[in-house]
Amino acid sequence: MMSVKELNPELQSNLPGVSIETGFDTNDLVVNIGPQHPSTHGVLRLVTTLNGEVVKEMEPVIGYLHRSKEKMGESRSLFQYQPTIDRVEYLSSFYDHLVFVNCIEQIADIPVPKRVEYIRVICLELNRITSHLLWFGTFLLDLGASTPFFWCFRDREEVFTIFENLTGARMMYNYFRFGGVNNDLPAGWLEEVRAFCNHFPDRLDEYEAVATKNPIVMDRTKGHGIMSKEFCLKYGVTGPALRATGEALDLRKTNPYSVYNELDFDVPTHTGCDTYARYLVRVQEMRESIKIIKQCIDKIPGGDGGALAILKKEVEAKTKEAKKNPEIVVPPWDKDWDTMGKKINLLTYKPPAGEASNFVESPRGVLGCYIITDGTPKAYRIKWRGASFSNLSALPELMKGHMYSDLMAIFGSLDVIMPEVDR
Amino acid sequence: MNEENKSPEQAPETEVIEATPAIPAGMFGALLESKGIAAEHLGNDAKGTEIIRLTAEAILKAGELLKGDASSKLDMLLLVTGIDWKTHRESVYHLYSTVHYHSLIIKIVADANDTSPSLYPVWPAADWHEREAYDLMGIHYEGHPDLRRILMPTYWLGHPLRKDYKEEDPRLVWNRR
Numbered sequence: 020m021m022s023v024k025e026l027n028p029e030l031q032s033n034l035p036g037v038s039i040e041t042g043f044d045t046n047d048l049v050v051n052i053g054p055q056h057p058s059t060h061g062v063l064r065l066v067t068t069l070n071g072e073v074v075k076e077m078e079p080v081i082g083y084l085h086r087s088k089e090k091m092g093e094s095r096s097l098f099q100y101q102p103t104i105d106r107v108e109y110l111s112s113f114y115d116h117l118v119f120v121n122c123i124e125q126i127a128d129i130p131v132p133k134r135v136e137y138i139r140v141i142c143l144e145l146n147r148i149t150s151h152l153l154w155f156g157t158f159l160l161d162l163g164a165s166t167p168f169f170w171c172f173r174d175r176e177e178v179f180t181i182f183e184n185l186t187g188a189r190m191m192y193n194y195f196r197f198g199g200v201n202n203d204l205p206a207g208w209l210e211e212v213r214a215f216c217n218h219f220p221d222r223l224d225e226y227e228a229v230a231t232k233n234p235i236v237m238d239r240t241k242g243h244g245i246m247s248k249e250f251c252l253k254y255g256v257t258g259p260a261l262r263a264t265g266e267a268l269d270l271r272k273t274n275p276y277s278v279y280n281e282l283d284f285d286v287p288t289h290t291g292c293d294t295y296a297r298y299l300v301r302v303q304e305m306r307e308s309i310k311i312i313k314q315c316i317d318k319i320p321g322g323d324g325g326a327l328a329i330l331k332k333e334v335e336a337k338t339k340e341a342k343k344n345p346e347i348v349v350p351p352w353d354k355d356w357d358t359m360g361k362k363i364n365l366l367t368y369k370p371p372a373g374e375a376s377n378f379v380e381s382p383r384g385v386l387g388c389y390i391i392t393d394g395t396p397k398a399y400r401i402k403w404r405g406a407s408f409s410n411l412s413a414l415p416e417l418m419k420g421h422m423y424s425d426l427m428a429i430f431g432s433l434d435v436i437m438p439e440v441d442r
Numbered sequence: 443m444n445e446e447n448k449s450p451e452q453a454p455e456t457e458v459i460e461a462t463p464a465i466p467a468g469m470f471g472a473l474l475e476s477k478g479i480a481a482e483h484l485g486n487d488a489k490g491t492e493i494i495r496l497t498a499e500a501i502l503k504a505g506e507l508l509k510g511d512a513s514s515k516l517d518m519l520l521l522v523t524g525i526d527w528k529t530h531r532e533s534v535y536h537l538y539s540t541v542h543y544h545s546l547i548i549k550i551v552a553d554a555n556d557t558s559p560s561l562y563p564v565w566p567a568a569d570w571h572e573r574e575a576y577d578l579m580g581i582h583y584e585g586h587p588d589l590r591r592i593l594m595p596t597y598w599l600g601h602p603l604r605k606d607y608k609e610e611d612p613r614l615v616w617n618r619r
Contacts, residue, residue: 081592081593082592082593082594082595085593085594087602089578089603090602090603093603122488125488125489126488128488252517252518252540252567253566253567254566254567255518255519255520255565255567257518266540268540268543273543274543373487373488374487374488375487375488375489376487376489376491376521376536376547377489378520378536378538378545385520385538387520387521387536389521389523389534389536391525400523400525400526402521402523404520404521404536408570408571409567409570409571412567412569412570441593442593
């Protein structure tokens with residue numbers, strides 16, 4: 020029988036406030052957690068070997084939510100496949116769409132108008148806020164605080180209403196198209212977003228006032244679940260978990276895609292490496308997202324959708340008339356104001372043969388899509404890289420030597436979502 | 443092989459052989475060649491990421507070099523993909539550097555028995571990714587410490603992402619109709 024000290028001598032010192040008696044032996048106990056455990060955020064099974072209350076070994080069993088997304092991509096045309104992408108990761112599905120359409124845009128060399136890029140970035144950053152809000156609520160719920168959960172859902176619902184006004188759906192948007200977006204912004208939509216951006220930071224202050232310096236939250240998170248940078252690289256852990264080790268790896272900054280290089284924002288990092296650092300990084304990221312959205316609203320070419328739609332109708336009518344009567348002056352129309360870069364008949368669309376891989380910074384880390392096309396309407400191979408898949412693979416080693424009661428706090432801080440793991 | 447059976451992989455491959463002087467060795471290809479490791483240059487993908495193909499013998503040595511060399515420092519493995527080209531299976535590794543922020547795609551063709559060397563010794567992140575490629579594509583990674591199914595149940599027959607996979611398992615309810 021091994022004592023706790025023998026089990027993991029290094030991690031012993033990383034347990035402040037926890038004194039573990041090592042003088043007596045306990046028998047190993049295998050505890051099955053999940054698949055329907057309320058704190059696993061999906062269906063995850065953790066086969067855990069406990070020595071007393073200390074986790075000795077852990078084996079995640081995944082696949083309960085496997086919906087064969089990659090196989091589905093090979094049996095449907097790209098357009099038919101698009102609505103199902105939302106379900107790869109349903110908390111931030113704009114990101115899944117972005118990597119997917121970016122791959123096809125690069126393979127087929129489809130231009131994307133500036134207005135579309137700005138609309139996309141607004142959607143993405145709002146989506147990052149909803150995703151982080153859900154994490155914030157459930158993370159504190161895992162720690163025993165149930166009130167923030169309802170507050171976060173109130174704010175999430177506001178963003179979902181904004182999304183519904185734009186795309187018609189609360190969560191499964193299916194809004195991005197190859198080289199564009201499905202529809203232009205409705206009149207007044209940008210003002211809705213601006214109103215949200217104006218009052219949300221105050222709400223966030225309120226949440227932080229309750230949670231950030233809360234002694235219970237700090238006791239349960241500070242110094243627990245320490246991941247060094249080397250540890251993150253070993254398992255391919257990305258996102259806020261990596262940034263909490265002081266490594267400023269954010270693909271929006273390091274490998275800018277879309278229009279992120281035209282926007283001014285910071286990459287929040289922390290050097291704490293622990294659960295608390297990951298908490299702080301995520302909360303700060305929500306504030307940065309608000310900053311990005313505000314800039315996008317000011318910078319978006321064409322401005323609000325209402326006036327632009329009227330102008331577009333006028334331009335189309337005048338262009339028709341101008342063909343008959345060359346004296347009529349057509350109002351100026353910038354190509355950047357379009358919502359489609361190239362007209363495509365999606366039902367019969369065949370991208371040329373080729374391959375492309377795209378990686379973007381999703382709320383959980385590096386999300387990627389690798390597509391191989393062969394000149395048919397279907398993709399030859401579609402592969403998803405969910406950030407949660409790699410982040411979850413680090414959990415067994417991360418949990419070794421920790422108390423069982425810290426499991427949900429540490430697991431929650433990784434922000435793993437199961438549909439992205441199983442796909 | 444007749445025309446209609448030609449897999450899409452074959453087309454660029456022959457092009458590469460014909461146009462070998464036209465595709466110059468990229469940054470990583472040149473680095474490998476300077477250290478005496480032969481790499482086949484496949485040009486760039488649509489985004490501009492360099493693609494190289496390595497042989498099973500050279501991969502581990504090349505991996506150590508690419509991970510350790512100061513000019514490449516590819517320290518993060520992002521993705522392992524198994525691809526079924528009907529005639530053969532192929533593994534694709536997406537690598538990224540957290541120092542220089544550049545990436546590389548490495549392709550390795552599995553041999554006739556669908557075995558391919560595991561990159562677990564170089565990038566431990568390959569653990570779950572290679573298990574998934576084994577599970578869904580049936581590529582056996584030699585040197586992987588724990589090659590088991592990961593997404594499908596342990597009793598599953600066959601590898602679902604193969605192009606010749608048929609859902610003929612009698613245990614599946616919809617096959618009894």
